[in-house]
Amino acid sequence: MMLPHRLGRRRLLTGAGGIAAAAAALAAIGGREAAAQQGAGRGPMPHAWLFGAWTGGIFPPIDTKGPSCFGQPTVIFTRDVIFRVSLLDIAYRQRLIETVAGHADGSLEIRLVPLQGVSGFGGRAPPDLGFGCSGNPNLLRVERRGPDEIAFTDCAEFPSPLRRCSTES
Numbered sequence: 001m002m003l004p005h006r007l008g009r010r011r012l013l014t015g016a017g018g019i020a021a022a023a024a025a026l027a028a029i030g031g032r033e034a035a036a037q038q039g040a041g042r043g044p045m046p047h048a049w050l051f052g053a054w055t056g057g058i059f060p061p062i063d064t065k066g067p068s069c070f071g072q073p074t075v076i077f078t079r080d081v082i083f084r085v086s087l088l089d090i091a092y093r094q095r096l097i098e099t100v101a102g103h104a105d106g107s108l109e110i111r112l113v114p115l116q117g118v119s120g121f122g123g124r125a126p127p128d129l130g131f132g133c134s135g136n137p138n139l140l141r142v143e144r145r146g147p148d149e150i151a152f153t154d155c156a157e158f159p160s161p162l163r164r165c166s167t168e169s
Contacts, residue, residue: 046102047110050077050142053165054150057158058085064148069165082112082140084131093129098138107153110140132157 053073055061063069076083076092083092096113103109112130130137133155141153148164 045079045100047077047097047100047108047142048079049144050108050150051079052077054162055165056160056162057152058087058160060160061163064163065166065168073165075162082110095130106144108142108144110142112138112140114138130157131155 053070054075054077055064055069055073057074072085074085080097082095082097084095086093098111098113100111101109115129131140131152133139133141133152141155143151143153145151145161148166149161151161152158
């Protein structure tokens with residue numbers, strides 16, 4: 001992050017005026033970066049319809065409404081991160097999204113950021129680190145089957161469809 005030329009590093013570190021000026025400069029820079037990240041004419045994100053909590057996948061989805069679904073979803077999609085339940089651990093596995101490509105049939109191909117320096121399991125990645133799609137832990141293919149139903153195609157660890165958790169009773 002670059003600071004405006006007028007604000008030198010020494011001035012930022014000295015006095016309340018310098019701190020206030022630094023905060024204002026950082027806010028202005030952060031605002032420009034946020035606007036640039038919003039797309040600047042690129043349109044909506046292809047995976048925006050996925051955002052939220054999903055149940056099923058490993059087993060057929062049962063209850064998709066209310067707190068019981070939100071209490072332990074199988075997969076959670078956000079803009080930059082996918083969380084998936086782990087059969088081997090209490091904590092969710094967290095994977096950062098590298099790229100998302102939308103296809104003409106409405107499906108998505110999500111490439112995940114490869115993990116560096118994975119420890120445990122004899123230096124190998126844990127078996128449930130990815131989604132088991134095409135034998136690649138850094139790939140996830142999502143097929144849209146309805147407004148609230150998806151499937152992970154060619155993903156051995158998720159043979160069943162997933163359904164979106166909702167607040168409707």
